[in-house]
Amino acid sequence: MNTRRTFLKKSMHGATATLGIPLLTKDTFASVEPTGVNGRYWRNWFGNERCIPNKIVRPSDLTELCQTIRRSEKIRAVGSSHSFSPLVPTPDTLLYTGRMNRVLDLNLNHRFVQVEGGMKLAELNSYLDEFGVTLPTFGGIDQQTMAGLTCTATHGVGVQWGSFSDGRGLSAIELVLANGELLKLRDTDRSHDKYLHAARVSLGALGVIHSLTFKVFEAHNLEEITRPASLEEALRPEQYLSSDHYKFYYFPFTNSTYMMFQNRTQLARSINPAKKWFENTFLAKVLIEGVFKAFSHAPFMIPDAMRLLTRFLPETRSVDRSYKIMIQAMPPKSPVMEFAFPAEKAARAIEVYREVVSELSSRTENPYYANFPIVVRFASGDVGNYLSHAQGTNPHCFIDFTAHPAIHGWEEFFAILEKRMIELGGRPHWGKIFRESPKKLYPQFDLYNQVRLELDPSEKFANRFIDSLVTSS
Numbered sequence: 351m352n353t354r355r356t357f358l359k360k361s362m363h364g365a366t367a368t369l370g371i372p373l374l375t376k377d378t379f380a381s382v383e384p385t386g387v388n389g390r391y392w393r394n395w396f397g398n399e400r401c402i403p404n405k406i407v408r409p410s411d412l413t414e415l416c417q418t419i420r421r422s423e424k425i426r427a428v429g430s431s432h433s434f435s436p437l438v439p440t441p442d443t444l445l446y447t448g449r450m451n452r453v454l455d456l457n458l459n460h461r462f463v464q465v466e467g468g469m470k471l472a473e474l475n476s477y478l479d480e481f482g483v484t485l486p487t488f489g490g491i492d493q494q495t496m497a498g499l500t501c502t503a504t505h506g507v508g509v510q511w512g513s514f515s516d517g518r519g520l521s522a523i524e525l526v527l528a529n530g531e532l533l534k535l536r537d538t539d540r541s542h543d544k545y546l547h548a549a550r551v552s553l554g555a556l557g558v559i560h561s562l563t564f565k566v567f568e569a570h571n572l573e574e575i576t577r578p579a580s581l582e583e584a585l586r587p588e589q590y591l592s593s594d595h596y597k598f599y600y601f602p603f604t605n606s607t608y609m610m611f612q613n614r615t616q617l618a619r620s621i622n623p624a625k626k627w628f629e630n631t632f633l634a635k636v637l638i639e640g641v642f643k644a645f646s647h648a649p650f651m652i653p654d655a656m657r658l659l660t661r662f663l664p665e666t667r668s669v670d671r672s673y674k675i676m677i678q679a680m681p682p683k684s685p686v687m688e689f690a691f692p693a694e695k696a697a698r699a700i701e702v703y704r705e706v707v708s709e710l711s712s713r714t715e716n717p718y719y720a721n722f723p724i725v726v727r728f729a730s731g732d733v734g735n736y737l738s739h740a741q742g743t744n745p746h747c748f749i750d751f752t753a754h755p756a757i758h759g760w761e762e763f764f765a766i767l768e769k770r771m772i773e774l775g776g777r778p779h780w781g782k783i784f785r786e787s788p789k790k791l792y793p794q795f796d797l798y799n800q801v802r803l804e805l806d807p808s809e810k811f812a813n814r815f816i817d818s819l820v821t822s823s
Protein backbone atom coordinates (compact mmCIF):
# COMPACT_ATOMS: atom_id res chain seq x y z
CA MET A 351 0.00 0.00 0.00
CA ASN A 352 1.34 3.40 -0.94
CA THR A 353 1.14 6.25 1.47
CA ARG A 354 1.06 9.82 0.26
CA ARG A 355 4.67 10.16 1.34
CA THR A 356 5.91 7.21 -0.74
CA PHE A 357 3.81 8.49 -3.62
CA LEU A 358 5.45 11.88 -3.55
CA LYS A 359 8.89 10.33 -3.05
CA LYS A 360 8.41 8.05 -6.03
CA SER A 361 7.36 10.98 -8.14
CA MET A 362 10.54 12.90 -7.49
CA HIS A 363 12.46 13.21 -10.67
CA GLY A 364 15.98 14.49 -10.74
CA ALA A 365 16.47 17.50 -8.55
CA THR A 366 13.42 19.52 -9.31
CA ALA A 367 10.32 17.56 -10.17
CA THR A 368 7.64 16.45 -7.74
CA LEU A 369 4.20 15.09 -8.48
CA GLY A 370 2.61 18.38 -7.79
CA ILE A 371 3.93 21.38 -5.94
CA PRO A 372 7.23 22.25 -7.54
CA LEU A 373 10.44 22.52 -5.61
CA LEU A 374 11.10 26.14 -6.30
CA THR A 375 14.43 27.79 -6.11
CA LYS A 376 15.12 31.46 -6.58
CA ASP A 377 16.61 30.83 -9.97
CA THR A 378 13.35 29.27 -11.14
CA PHE A 379 12.03 32.74 -11.71
CA ALA A 380 15.28 34.40 -12.66
CA SER A 381 15.81 31.76 -15.32
CA VAL A 382 16.18 32.99 -18.85
CA GLU A 383 16.31 29.51 -20.34
CA PRO A 384 13.72 29.18 -23.06
CA THR A 385 10.69 27.01 -22.53
CA GLY A 386 10.77 23.57 -24.13
CA VAL A 387 13.57 21.68 -25.78
CA ASN A 388 16.79 23.61 -25.63
CA GLY A 389 19.87 21.71 -26.84
CA ARG A 390 20.02 18.60 -24.64
CA TYR A 391 17.89 20.13 -21.95
CA TRP A 392 14.14 20.58 -21.39
CA ARG A 393 12.10 22.79 -19.08
CA ASN A 394 8.45 23.67 -18.87
CA TRP A 395 6.90 27.13 -19.28
CA PHE A 396 6.69 27.93 -15.59
CA GLY A 397 10.19 26.59 -14.93
CA ASN A 398 9.30 24.16 -12.14
CA GLU A 399 9.91 21.00 -14.21
CA ARG A 400 13.16 20.18 -16.00
CA CYS A 401 15.02 17.17 -17.28
CA ILE A 402 18.10 16.17 -19.20
CA PRO A 403 16.95 13.25 -21.35
CA ASN A 404 19.40 10.72 -22.76
CA LYS A 405 18.32 11.67 -26.21
CA ILE A 406 16.04 14.20 -27.88
CA VAL A 407 14.40 13.20 -31.16
CA ARG A 408 12.55 15.44 -33.60
CA PRO A 409 10.73 13.33 -36.21
CA SER A 410 9.18 15.29 -39.06
CA ASP A 411 6.84 12.72 -40.59
CA LEU A 412 4.96 9.54 -39.79
CA THR A 413 7.69 7.21 -41.13
CA GLU A 414 10.34 8.82 -38.95
CA LEU A 415 7.98 8.85 -36.00
CA CYS A 416 7.24 5.10 -36.28
CA GLN A 417 10.94 4.24 -36.71
CA THR A 418 11.97 6.37 -33.73
CA ILE A 419 9.38 4.80 -31.48
CA ARG A 420 10.20 1.26 -32.60
CA ARG A 421 13.90 1.80 -31.80
CA SER A 422 13.44 3.51 -28.43
CA GLU A 423 13.34 1.69 -25.12
CA LYS A 424 11.46 4.37 -23.18
CA ILE A 425 10.06 7.48 -24.79
CA ARG A 426 7.93 10.47 -23.78
CA ALA A 427 6.39 13.05 -26.11
CA VAL A 428 6.37 16.78 -25.48
CA GLY A 429 4.14 19.46 -26.99
CA SER A 430 4.57 23.14 -26.09
CA SER A 431 5.69 22.39 -22.50
CA HIS A 432 2.86 24.40 -20.94
CA SER A 433 1.91 21.83 -18.32
CA PHE A 434 2.86 22.63 -14.74
CA SER A 435 2.58 19.00 -13.57
CA PRO A 436 5.44 16.51 -14.13
CA LEU A 437 3.86 14.92 -17.19
CA VAL A 438 6.83 15.37 -19.47
CA PRO A 439 10.15 14.80 -17.63
CA THR A 440 12.05 11.68 -18.61
CA PRO A 441 15.66 10.53 -18.27
CA ASP A 442 15.20 8.46 -21.46
CA THR A 443 14.17 9.64 -24.94
CA LEU A 444 12.18 12.85 -25.28
CA LEU A 445 10.21 13.20 -28.49
CA TYR A 446 9.72 16.78 -29.65
CA THR A 447 6.52 16.92 -31.72
CA GLY A 448 6.81 20.49 -33.06
CA ARG A 449 7.91 19.42 -36.56
CA MET A 450 4.73 17.43 -37.05
CA ASN A 451 2.41 20.40 -37.29
CA ARG A 452 0.44 20.04 -40.51
CA VAL A 453 -3.22 19.96 -41.40
CA LEU A 454 -3.75 16.53 -42.98
CA ASP A 455 -7.34 16.96 -44.13
CA LEU A 456 -10.03 19.61 -43.99
CA ASN A 457 -13.42 18.41 -45.17
CA LEU A 458 -15.90 21.26 -45.42
CA ASN A 459 -18.78 19.01 -46.50
CA HIS A 460 -18.49 16.65 -43.58
CA ARG A 461 -17.20 19.41 -41.31
CA PHE A 462 -14.05 17.94 -39.83
CA VAL A 463 -10.36 18.71 -39.71
CA GLN A 464 -7.55 16.20 -39.21
CA VAL A 465 -4.30 17.64 -37.87
CA GLU A 466 -0.94 16.36 -36.72
CA GLY A 467 -0.51 16.31 -32.94
CA GLY A 468 2.29 18.90 -32.90
CA MET A 469 0.26 21.65 -34.56
CA LYS A 470 -0.33 24.65 -32.30
CA LEU A 471 -3.86 25.80 -31.57
CA ALA A 472 -2.97 29.32 -32.78
CA GLU A 473 -1.88 27.94 -36.17
CA LEU A 474 -4.99 25.80 -36.52
CA ASN A 475 -7.37 28.62 -35.53
CA SER A 476 -6.04 30.97 -38.22
CA TYR A 477 -5.93 28.20 -40.80
CA LEU A 478 -9.57 27.25 -40.18
CA ASP A 479 -10.69 30.88 -40.27
CA GLU A 480 -9.39 31.20 -43.83
CA PHE A 481 -11.88 28.50 -44.79
CA GLY A 482 -14.75 30.02 -42.80
CA VAL A 483 -14.83 27.40 -40.06
CA THR A 484 -13.81 27.13 -36.43
CA LEU A 485 -13.36 24.65 -33.59
CA PRO A 486 -16.21 24.59 -31.06
CA THR A 487 -13.97 25.54 -28.13
CA PHE A 488 -10.99 27.84 -27.78
CA GLY A 489 -9.13 27.61 -24.45
CA GLY A 490 -7.64 30.64 -22.71
CA ILE A 491 -4.32 30.82 -24.58
CA ASP A 492 -3.42 29.29 -27.93
CA GLN A 493 0.23 28.25 -27.72
CA GLN A 494 -0.38 24.62 -26.79
CA THR A 495 -0.20 21.78 -29.31
CA MET A 496 -3.37 19.96 -30.31
CA ALA A 497 -2.10 16.69 -28.82
CA GLY A 498 -0.93 18.42 -25.63
CA LEU A 499 -4.37 20.00 -25.24
CA THR A 500 -6.17 16.69 -25.39
CA CYS A 501 -3.70 14.83 -23.14
CA THR A 502 -4.83 16.98 -20.17
CA ALA A 503 -8.45 17.78 -21.20
CA THR A 504 -7.71 21.46 -21.70
CA HIS A 505 -10.96 23.42 -21.84
CA GLY A 506 -12.32 26.84 -22.66
CA VAL A 507 -15.53 28.62 -21.68
CA GLY A 508 -19.14 27.97 -22.75
CA VAL A 509 -21.67 25.47 -21.46
CA GLN A 510 -22.55 24.07 -24.90
CA TRP A 511 -19.13 22.45 -25.27
CA GLY A 512 -16.65 20.53 -23.22
CA SER A 513 -12.89 20.41 -23.49
CA PHE A 514 -10.72 19.61 -26.52
CA SER A 515 -11.04 15.98 -25.34
CA ASP A 516 -14.85 15.98 -25.44
CA GLY A 517 -16.13 13.05 -27.49
CA ARG A 518 -18.69 15.38 -29.12
CA GLY A 519 -15.84 17.24 -30.84
CA LEU A 520 -12.82 14.88 -30.97
CA SER A 521 -13.95 12.10 -33.29
CA ALA A 522 -10.77 10.23 -34.26
CA ILE A 523 -7.21 9.72 -33.03
CA GLU A 524 -4.22 8.03 -34.64
CA LEU A 525 -1.66 6.71 -32.20
CA VAL A 526 1.77 5.25 -32.88
CA LEU A 527 2.15 2.29 -30.52
CA ALA A 528 5.27 0.88 -28.87
CA ASN A 529 5.98 -1.51 -31.80
CA GLY A 530 5.90 1.42 -34.23
CA GLU A 531 2.51 0.53 -35.69
CA LEU A 532 -0.24 3.05 -36.30
CA LEU A 533 -3.52 2.47 -34.47
CA LYS A 534 -6.47 4.32 -36.07
CA LEU A 535 -9.35 5.00 -33.70
CA ARG A 536 -12.68 6.30 -35.05
CA ASP A 537 -15.91 7.07 -33.20
CA THR A 538 -17.87 5.49 -36.06
CA ASP A 539 -16.53 2.06 -35.04
CA ARG A 540 -18.12 0.94 -31.77
CA SER A 541 -15.35 -1.60 -31.17
CA HIS A 542 -12.97 1.36 -30.74
CA ASP A 543 -14.97 2.90 -27.90
CA LYS A 544 -12.84 1.85 -24.95
CA TYR A 545 -9.61 2.81 -26.74
CA LEU A 546 -10.98 6.23 -27.68
CA HIS A 547 -12.23 6.74 -24.12
CA ALA A 548 -8.68 6.22 -22.89
CA ALA A 549 -6.93 8.05 -25.75
CA ARG A 550 -8.99 11.24 -25.58
CA VAL A 551 -7.27 12.11 -22.26
CA SER A 552 -4.21 9.88 -22.50
CA LEU A 553 -1.71 11.73 -20.28
CA GLY A 554 0.73 10.88 -23.07
CA ALA A 555 0.95 7.27 -21.90
CA LEU A 556 -0.77 5.14 -24.56
CA GLY A 557 1.46 5.96 -27.50
CA VAL A 558 2.46 9.02 -29.47
CA ILE A 559 -0.50 10.84 -31.01
CA HIS A 560 0.13 11.24 -34.71
CA SER A 561 -3.16 12.89 -35.62
CA LEU A 562 -6.44 14.10 -34.21
CA THR A 563 -9.74 14.74 -35.98
CA PHE A 564 -12.04 17.48 -34.68
CA LYS A 565 -15.48 18.59 -35.79
CA VAL A 566 -15.61 22.14 -37.16
CA PHE A 567 -18.40 24.70 -37.26
CA GLU A 568 -19.20 27.88 -39.10
CA ALA A 569 -16.80 30.71 -38.19
CA HIS A 570 -18.38 33.67 -36.43
CA ASN A 571 -17.80 36.88 -34.53
CA LEU A 572 -18.41 37.21 -30.82
CA GLU A 573 -19.51 40.31 -29.00
CA GLU A 574 -17.83 40.59 -25.62
CA ILE A 575 -19.30 42.60 -22.78
CA THR A 576 -17.38 43.08 -19.54
CA ARG A 577 -18.49 44.78 -16.37
CA PRO A 578 -17.91 44.75 -12.62
CA ALA A 579 -20.54 43.10 -10.41
CA SER A 580 -21.05 41.74 -6.92
CA LEU A 581 -20.16 38.12 -6.24
CA GLU A 582 -23.84 37.25 -5.77
CA GLU A 583 -24.72 38.64 -9.21
CA ALA A 584 -21.80 36.89 -10.91
CA LEU A 585 -22.83 33.55 -9.43
CA ARG A 586 -26.43 33.58 -10.72
CA PRO A 587 -26.96 30.55 -12.99
CA GLU A 588 -28.65 32.70 -15.66
CA GLN A 589 -25.27 34.30 -16.35
CA TYR A 590 -23.75 31.09 -17.69
CA LEU A 591 -27.00 29.57 -18.95
CA SER A 592 -27.96 32.54 -21.12
CA SER A 593 -24.53 33.27 -22.65
CA ASP A 594 -22.51 31.45 -25.27
CA HIS A 595 -19.43 31.99 -23.10
CA TYR A 596 -19.20 33.33 -19.56
CA LYS A 597 -16.49 33.68 -16.94
CA PHE A 598 -15.71 36.04 -14.09
CA TYR A 599 -12.79 37.15 -11.98
CA TYR A 600 -13.31 37.32 -8.22
CA PHE A 601 -11.02 39.57 -6.17
CA PRO A 602 -9.97 38.26 -2.72
CA PHE A 603 -10.76 40.45 0.33
CA THR A 604 -13.68 42.01 -1.57
CA ASN A 605 -17.17 41.16 -2.73
CA SER A 606 -16.23 42.30 -6.25
CA THR A 607 -16.08 40.45 -9.51
CA TYR A 608 -15.47 41.32 -13.12
CA MET A 609 -17.87 39.51 -15.46
CA MET A 610 -17.11 38.67 -19.10
CA PHE A 611 -19.81 37.54 -21.53
CA GLN A 612 -19.22 36.58 -25.16
CA ASN A 613 -22.13 35.98 -27.53
CA ARG A 614 -22.45 35.31 -31.24
CA THR A 615 -23.11 38.37 -33.33
CA GLN A 616 -23.37 39.61 -36.91
CA LEU A 617 -21.74 42.90 -35.86
CA ALA A 618 -18.42 43.86 -37.42
CA ARG A 619 -15.10 43.80 -35.59
CA SER A 620 -14.49 46.66 -33.13
CA ILE A 621 -12.19 46.43 -30.16
CA ASN A 622 -12.55 48.52 -27.04
CA PRO A 623 -8.97 49.30 -25.94
CA ALA A 624 -10.01 48.94 -22.28
CA LYS A 625 -10.66 45.23 -22.89
CA LYS A 626 -7.07 44.55 -23.89
CA TRP A 627 -5.95 46.85 -21.10
CA PHE A 628 -7.68 44.69 -18.47
CA GLU A 629 -6.20 41.33 -19.42
CA ASN A 630 -2.91 42.37 -20.95
CA THR A 631 -1.98 45.34 -18.81
CA PHE A 632 -4.05 45.30 -15.64
CA LEU A 633 -3.62 41.61 -14.78
CA ALA A 634 -0.16 41.17 -16.21
CA LYS A 635 1.63 44.43 -15.60
CA VAL A 636 -0.32 46.31 -12.93
CA LEU A 637 -1.09 43.38 -10.63
CA ILE A 638 1.77 40.99 -11.14
CA GLU A 639 4.68 43.13 -12.17
CA GLY A 640 3.73 46.31 -10.35
CA VAL A 641 1.54 46.43 -7.29
CA PHE A 642 2.18 43.01 -5.87
CA LYS A 643 5.87 43.05 -6.60
CA ALA A 644 5.99 46.31 -4.67
CA PHE A 645 3.98 44.65 -1.88
CA SER A 646 6.09 41.52 -1.66
CA HIS A 647 7.84 43.21 1.30
CA ALA A 648 4.62 44.61 2.78
CA PRO A 649 2.02 41.97 1.91
CA PHE A 650 -0.34 43.14 4.68
CA MET A 651 -1.24 46.01 2.31
CA ILE A 652 -2.60 43.61 -0.31
CA PRO A 653 -6.23 43.56 0.93
CA ASP A 654 -6.44 47.36 0.70
CA ALA A 655 -4.74 47.35 -2.68
CA MET A 656 -7.19 44.75 -3.93
CA ARG A 657 -10.17 46.84 -2.76
CA LEU A 658 -8.71 49.91 -4.42
CA LEU A 659 -8.02 48.15 -7.70
CA THR A 660 -11.57 46.88 -8.06
CA ARG A 661 -12.70 50.51 -8.42
CA PHE A 662 -10.94 50.70 -11.78
CA LEU A 663 -12.60 47.77 -13.55
CA PRO A 664 -13.82 49.08 -16.90
CA GLU A 665 -17.14 48.40 -18.62
CA THR A 666 -16.31 47.40 -22.18
CA ARG A 667 -17.95 46.16 -25.38
CA SER A 668 -15.91 44.65 -28.22
CA VAL A 669 -16.50 42.47 -31.27
CA ASP A 670 -13.92 40.17 -32.83
CA ARG A 671 -13.44 36.78 -34.46
CA SER A 672 -14.41 34.12 -31.91
CA TYR A 673 -10.98 32.54 -31.61
CA LYS A 674 -9.34 35.95 -31.21
CA ILE A 675 -11.60 37.42 -28.58
CA MET A 676 -11.50 34.29 -26.43
CA ILE A 677 -7.70 34.11 -26.34
CA GLN A 678 -5.82 36.26 -23.90
CA ALA A 679 -2.18 37.32 -24.07
CA MET A 680 0.33 35.02 -22.38
CA PRO A 681 0.25 35.86 -18.67
CA PRO A 682 3.39 36.44 -16.59
CA LYS A 683 4.88 33.23 -15.18
CA SER A 684 2.92 32.39 -12.07
CA PRO A 685 1.85 29.11 -10.45
CA VAL A 686 -1.72 28.04 -11.27
CA MET A 687 -3.96 25.42 -9.72
CA GLU A 688 -7.41 24.56 -11.08
CA PHE A 689 -10.36 22.51 -9.86
CA ALA A 690 -13.51 21.46 -11.70
CA PHE A 691 -16.93 21.15 -10.02
CA PRO A 692 -20.52 20.80 -11.15
CA ALA A 693 -21.60 24.42 -11.74
CA GLU A 694 -24.04 24.48 -8.83
CA LYS A 695 -21.09 24.05 -6.47
CA ALA A 696 -19.38 27.26 -7.60
CA ALA A 697 -20.80 29.36 -4.75
CA ARG A 698 -19.72 26.87 -2.08
CA ALA A 699 -16.24 26.47 -3.61
CA ILE A 700 -15.73 30.25 -3.56
CA GLU A 701 -17.02 30.41 0.01
CA VAL A 702 -14.44 27.82 1.02
CA TYR A 703 -11.76 29.76 -0.83
CA ARG A 704 -12.76 32.90 1.08
CA GLU A 705 -12.58 30.98 4.38
CA VAL A 706 -9.04 29.83 3.56
CA VAL A 707 -8.03 33.37 2.52
CA SER A 708 -9.44 34.76 5.74
CA GLU A 709 -7.83 32.06 7.96
CA LEU A 710 -4.39 32.53 6.43
CA SER A 711 -4.45 36.32 6.41
CA SER A 712 -5.65 36.63 9.99
CA ARG A 713 -3.22 34.28 11.67
CA THR A 714 -0.62 36.00 13.82
CA GLU A 715 2.37 33.99 12.63
CA ASN A 716 3.28 33.97 8.95
CA PRO A 717 0.06 35.44 7.62
CA TYR A 718 -0.44 34.90 3.90
CA TYR A 719 -2.41 37.33 1.77
CA ALA A 720 -4.01 35.91 -1.37
CA ASN A 721 -2.79 38.23 -4.07
CA PHE A 722 -4.44 37.42 -7.36
CA PRO A 723 -8.07 37.29 -8.54
CA ILE A 724 -9.41 33.81 -9.08
CA VAL A 725 -10.93 33.00 -12.48
CA VAL A 726 -14.25 31.16 -12.53
CA ARG A 727 -15.10 29.69 -15.94
CA PHE A 728 -18.24 27.83 -16.92
CA ALA A 729 -18.21 25.09 -19.55
CA SER A 730 -19.81 21.75 -20.23
CA GLY A 731 -18.23 18.59 -18.89
CA ASP A 732 -17.03 15.96 -21.37
CA VAL A 733 -18.43 12.74 -22.74
CA GLY A 734 -16.51 9.79 -24.14
CA ASN A 735 -13.38 9.81 -22.02
CA TYR A 736 -12.31 8.24 -18.74
CA LEU A 737 -10.11 10.98 -17.32
CA SER A 738 -11.58 14.39 -18.03
CA HIS A 739 -11.76 16.38 -14.80
CA ALA A 740 -15.32 17.44 -15.73
CA GLN A 741 -17.55 14.52 -16.70
CA GLY A 742 -21.00 14.63 -18.31
CA THR A 743 -22.89 17.23 -20.31
CA ASN A 744 -24.02 19.34 -17.36
CA PRO A 745 -22.49 22.79 -16.83
CA HIS A 746 -19.32 22.76 -14.78
CA CYS A 747 -17.28 25.50 -13.20
CA PHE A 748 -13.51 25.54 -13.39
CA ILE A 749 -11.82 27.66 -10.76
CA ASP A 750 -8.25 28.82 -11.35
CA PHE A 751 -6.12 29.88 -8.40
CA THR A 752 -3.06 31.93 -9.22
CA ALA A 753 -0.45 33.39 -6.89
CA HIS A 754 2.36 35.85 -7.18
CA PRO A 755 5.46 33.62 -7.04
CA ALA A 756 7.54 36.26 -5.26
CA ILE A 757 5.19 36.50 -2.30
CA HIS A 758 6.30 33.95 0.24
CA GLY A 759 3.84 31.24 1.36
CA TRP A 760 1.95 30.38 -1.80
CA GLU A 761 2.95 26.70 -1.67
CA GLU A 762 1.23 26.29 1.71
CA PHE A 763 -1.76 28.30 0.47
CA PHE A 764 -2.07 25.98 -2.53
CA ALA A 765 -1.68 22.85 -0.39
CA ILE A 766 -4.49 23.95 1.95
CA LEU A 767 -6.73 24.98 -0.93
CA GLU A 768 -6.12 21.70 -2.73
CA LYS A 769 -7.18 19.71 0.31
CA ARG A 770 -10.32 21.80 0.79
CA MET A 771 -11.27 21.71 -2.90
CA ILE A 772 -10.89 17.92 -3.04
CA GLU A 773 -13.01 17.57 0.11
CA LEU A 774 -15.70 19.50 -1.76
CA GLY A 775 -15.52 17.07 -4.68
CA GLY A 776 -13.28 19.13 -6.97
CA ARG A 777 -10.93 17.45 -9.43
CA PRO A 778 -7.58 19.03 -10.31
CA HIS A 779 -6.62 19.86 -13.89
CA TRP A 780 -4.06 17.27 -15.09
CA GLY A 781 -1.81 19.97 -16.53
CA LYS A 782 -1.77 22.37 -13.57
CA ILE A 783 -0.34 22.22 -10.06
CA PHE A 784 -1.45 19.53 -7.61
CA ARG A 785 0.36 17.44 -5.04
CA GLU A 786 -1.98 14.59 -4.09
CA SER A 787 -2.52 11.73 -6.51
CA PRO A 788 -5.86 12.45 -8.26
CA LYS A 789 -6.32 8.75 -9.10
CA LYS A 790 -8.88 8.07 -6.35
CA LEU A 791 -11.07 10.87 -7.75
CA TYR A 792 -11.56 8.94 -11.02
CA PRO A 793 -13.91 5.93 -10.79
CA GLN A 794 -12.85 4.99 -14.33
CA PHE A 795 -9.11 5.20 -13.76
CA ASP A 796 -8.75 1.40 -13.81
CA LEU A 797 -10.45 1.23 -17.21
CA TYR A 798 -7.97 3.80 -18.52
CA ASN A 799 -5.10 1.83 -17.04
CA GLN A 800 -6.29 -1.47 -18.52
CA VAL A 801 -6.28 0.09 -21.99
CA ARG A 802 -2.88 1.63 -21.32
CA LEU A 803 -1.41 -1.76 -20.40
CA GLU A 804 -3.11 -3.46 -23.33
CA LEU A 805 -1.69 -0.93 -25.81
CA ASP A 806 1.67 -0.48 -24.10
CA PRO A 807 2.43 -3.70 -22.16
CA SER A 808 6.13 -2.86 -21.80
CA GLU A 809 5.25 0.63 -20.50
CA LYS A 810 7.49 2.29 -23.05
CA PHE A 811 5.55 5.57 -22.76
CA ALA A 812 5.50 5.80 -18.95
CA ASN A 813 7.61 8.14 -16.87
CA ARG A 814 7.93 8.55 -13.12
CA PHE A 815 4.74 10.56 -12.92
CA ILE A 816 2.74 7.82 -14.65
CA ASP A 817 4.40 5.10 -12.52
CA SER A 818 3.58 7.00 -9.32
CA LEU A 819 0.04 7.69 -10.41
CA VAL A 820 -0.66 4.08 -11.27
CA THR A 821 0.80 2.73 -8.00
CA SER A 822 -0.75 5.41 -5.75
CA SER A 823 -3.76 4.52 -3.64
Ligand SMILES: Cc1cc2nc3c(=O)[nH]c(=O)nc-3n(C[C@H](O)[C@H](O)[C@H](O)COP(=O)(O)OP(=O)(O)OC[C@H]3O[C@@H](n4cnc5c(N)ncnc54)[C@H](O)[C@@H]3O)c2cc1C
Binds near residue numbers: 447779
Ligand atom coordinates in the same frame (compact mmCIF):
# COMPACT_ATOMS: atom_id res chain seq x y z
C1 LIG B 1 -0.26 30.20 -19.46
C2 LIG B 1 -1.09 28.95 -19.48
C3 LIG B 1 -2.43 29.05 -19.78
C4 LIG B 1 -3.23 27.90 -19.79
N1 LIG B 1 -4.55 28.04 -20.07
C5 LIG B 1 -5.37 26.96 -19.99
C6 LIG B 1 -6.77 27.07 -20.25
O1 LIG B 1 -7.27 28.13 -20.59
N2 LIG B 1 -7.54 25.95 -20.10
C7 LIG B 1 -7.02 24.76 -19.70
O2 LIG B 1 -7.76 23.80 -19.54
N3 LIG B 1 -5.67 24.61 -19.51
C8 LIG B 1 -4.85 25.67 -19.65
N4 LIG B 1 -3.49 25.52 -19.45
C9 LIG B 1 -2.94 24.15 -19.30
C10 LIG B 1 -2.43 23.62 -20.66
O3 LIG B 1 -3.39 23.84 -21.67
C11 LIG B 1 -2.16 22.10 -20.58
O4 LIG B 1 -1.21 21.84 -19.61
C12 LIG B 1 -1.77 21.50 -21.94
O5 LIG B 1 -1.71 20.11 -21.79
C13 LIG B 1 -0.45 22.02 -22.45
O6 LIG B 1 -0.25 21.61 -23.80
P1 LIG B 1 1.22 21.46 -24.39
O7 LIG B 1 1.14 21.37 -25.87
O8 LIG B 1 2.09 22.51 -23.83
O9 LIG B 1 1.62 20.03 -23.82
P2 LIG B 1 2.84 19.61 -22.89
O10 LIG B 1 2.71 20.35 -21.60
O11 LIG B 1 4.10 19.70 -23.62
O12 LIG B 1 2.48 18.07 -22.65
C14 LIG B 1 1.30 17.71 -21.96
C15 LIG B 1 1.11 16.20 -22.08
O13 LIG B 1 0.84 15.88 -23.44
C16 LIG B 1 1.68 14.82 -23.86
N5 LIG B 1 1.86 14.96 -25.30
C17 LIG B 1 2.13 16.07 -25.99
N6 LIG B 1 2.17 15.78 -27.31
C18 LIG B 1 1.92 14.46 -27.43
C19 LIG B 1 1.80 13.57 -28.53
N7 LIG B 1 1.94 13.96 -29.80
N8 LIG B 1 1.52 12.27 -28.28
C20 LIG B 1 1.34 11.83 -27.01
N9 LIG B 1 1.45 12.63 -25.94
C21 LIG B 1 1.72 13.93 -26.15
C22 LIG B 1 2.93 14.98 -23.02
O14 LIG B 1 3.65 13.76 -22.92
C23 LIG B 1 2.32 15.38 -21.68
O15 LIG B 1 1.89 14.22 -21.02
C24 LIG B 1 -2.66 26.63 -19.47
C25 LIG B 1 -1.30 26.54 -19.17
C26 LIG B 1 -0.51 27.69 -19.19
C27 LIG B 1 0.95 27.59 -18.86
